[in-house]
Every structure is written in structure tokens, then in C-alpha cells.
Amino acid sequence: MLRRREAVPFAFVAEADRFRSNVTPPPRRRSSLPEVAGRTLVGLTVVAGLVGSLLFGLPALDSGPSAGRTQQSEASQGR
Helix, strand or coil: CCCCCCCHHHHHHHHHHHCCCCCCCCCCCCCCHHHHHHHHHHHHHHHHHHHHHHHHHHHHHCCCHHHHHHHHHHHHHCC
16 A cells, blocks of 8 residues: 655765766876975975964064063162
8 A cells, every 4th residue: 555665865975876977087196396396385384484473473472481580670779
């Protein structure tokens, strides 16, 4: 009388498990020398920018004792 049928999405999943393609993808194209050099220069530029920002930023972040001594000596000279 009534046959139970599988829902449509599950049928697609079941078919996808059995499907195997006989088409091979094309081989990857090798990068040329200018492309490799460009990628290398971009990478070096990014690294140099990070190192430069670190070198210029570290003195600003330094809260060493020299700043405290300078303020202390100025306060003692004003008395």
C-alpha cells in the first residue's frame, strides 16, 4: 500500500558516497621567478615593518626607574 521512501537530501548524500570521478585535475602551474621574488619582497617588507615598529615602540613603553628619578630630582630642586 504505502511505501516508505527515503527523503531527497539523504538520497543525494548516499549517491555522493558512491560517486567517483575519472577526471583528473590539471597539473598545478609552477610559479615564475618574478612571482617568487615578488612574494619574497612582500614578506620581507611585512617582517621589516613589524621589527621596525617594535624597535621604535619599545622605548615608548619603557617605564624604567630613570623617569621616576628625574621627577624626584626636579621636585627636590624646587624646594
